[in-house]
Amino acid sequence: MTTLTPILTTFWDDPQSWTLDTYTHHEGYQALDKALGMDPADLVAMTKSSGLRGRGGAGFPTGMKWSFLPPPDGGPRYLVVNADESEPGTCKDIPLMLAAPQFLVEGCVITSYAIGCHHAFIYLRGEVVHVYRRLLRAVEEAYAAGHLGKNIHGSGFDLDLTVHAGAGAYICGEETALLDSLEGRRGQPRLKPPFPAVAGLYARPTVVNNVESIASIPPIVLHGDEWFASMGTERSKGFGIFSLSGHVAKPGQYEAPLGITLRELLDMAGGMRDPNHELKFWTPGGSSTPLFTAEHLDIPLDFESVAAAGSMLGTRALQIFDDTTCVVRAVDRWTDFYMHESCGKCTPCREGTWWLKQVLGRLERGQGDEEDLEKLLDVCDNILGRAFCALGDGATSPVTSSIEYFRDEYLLHLSEGGCPFDRDASTLFAKEHVTT
Known part of the structure; x- marks a missing residue:
């Protein structure tokens, strides 16, 4: 049986997991010291060889996305973190930023160094004010400790990090709509090409990555690309946060290697909420992915296996519905x-x-x-x-x-003549009532 791999979630149960002190106690910013001693091109190559794929839904190789940036031309280039998590059922990035925001901050610094960026942005969904405040505090602590700002760790590398609260639109989860919103315009998708890597924020080369993608960078740098690639499957490497919600006994975040099955996750989560009812259908990657049924319980939850079965791994938002659901x-x-x-x-x-x-x-x-x-x-x-x-x-x-x-x-x-799962509206239940 596949076991959990708590890495980004390893100290979420600490009484003050969100503080810089707690993060530093758990190897925090050691990866940044290692990264600043490397050539930026080697960091990009390490990310490529690790096999890290985007954790925001599409699963595009992260290191490859970084390598699409054109050669430096003397002008600015940007990193934008897509934290506009808002699809029904998707709930992994917000708890990560709430419980351990320094993973994201350190990941931003390392990624910015790798791509030659000196001003990075985190675009957060505006309604989650508590997360916004926590991120602002995390960035403030990082500045005070010298992890952000001028001459970071004496390396000569400078970086400013801005946390931006969006206006609450699901469409801003689309990377180009996010960029328009960040520039102060109405959030609507742009025509591509040009892609953000060529003309993104302020028409400059830009990398747009998901929260979990960037937060995974410090562990990869600290422990090595082979360590990361040793988990998961051959083409879907590493670990990921699986969000279980709905009719399950213990809903929550389960960090495990890609390729784990829903059957295994349900066992870890205590099974169905009501043992008298069976699994009817579920989403493998949020509400925008094709549904699965109980017949798909043993499909490995990796990009290729889920796609071969007719759906998408997406954001690994596993919404579980039992047989009482219409x-x-x-x-x-x-x-x-x-x-x-x-x-x-x-x-x-x-x-x-x-x-x-x-x-x-x-x-x-x-x-x-x-x-x-x-x-x-x-x-x-x-x-x-x-x-x-x-x-x-x-x-x-x-x-x-x-x-x-x-x-x-x-x-x-x-x-x-109505929904059979609603006694007040369904003639099906009315007939049963008469016969009894």
Whole structure:
């Protein structure tokens, strides 16, 4: 059985885990000393050879993204950390920043040194004020200790780090919309190319990485790329934070090697919340990834295996639903979110998510007919691959996968004139009441 690998989460249970003193007691900033004694190009090469892939959803190799920056031309270049975590079910970066923010701060310094950046930014979702304050305090402590600012650790390297609170838009999790928001404009995706590596923040070369990606850099530098690559699978290396929520006995953050299965994680989490009910469906990477069912309990949770099974590892947000849950209602609620959060820039997403909501709402109420299922699939087909960014594609995932695995449940809503999981609205339960 795969065991947990507490690295970023190793001292979360400390009474003051967020302080610089606690972090320093747990090897904090030793990696920075080691990094400042290395050639920046060697740091990029180490990150490449470690096999670290982006922990924000897409899984793009982190070191390769750094290497896309053009040669220095004398002008500024930037590091921007995407901390705009806001997809339903995704909840790993916020607890990491709340419990151990210095991992992220040290990772920012090392990454900035590696790519030649002298001003880095952390773009945080604005609603999480408590996390914003904690990050500000962590940065303040790092400045006071000489880990940020001028001549860091006597190396001659300078870095300023700015924590920016966003205005609360899911679309700003898309890297180019984030950059527009950071520049003071409305957060909407940019046309690519040019990519941020060439023309990003203020039209300068920019690296945009997820919180967990950057926080993983200090352990890699300190313990070595081979140490990191020894965990996980051949193509999905290292460890990651798996967020279990929903109908599970012990929801929370489980840090484990990539390739662990949900069956193993559920065993660690005490199984289902109610042992009298069974697992019905779950998300492997948040609400924007195609659903899995109990048949997928033993799929290794790595990028390749999950993709081969028809979904995406995404942010490893494992939302667990038992057999008391109406899948139609769950998908309808997620579609509410995607319709509301569409930025409106492109027609497929702006109009498509609205129509998905109308049809799903009708089906959930037991109205419409079987042809509405084909209409849903047709709308999804007109969004997928045609939207300006990935938000539209993500909105189609729970719809198409739920119809694939739970078509009978959609039809049951029609035949019973309402949701069979709601006693007040369903004729199914009314019939049972009469017969008894």
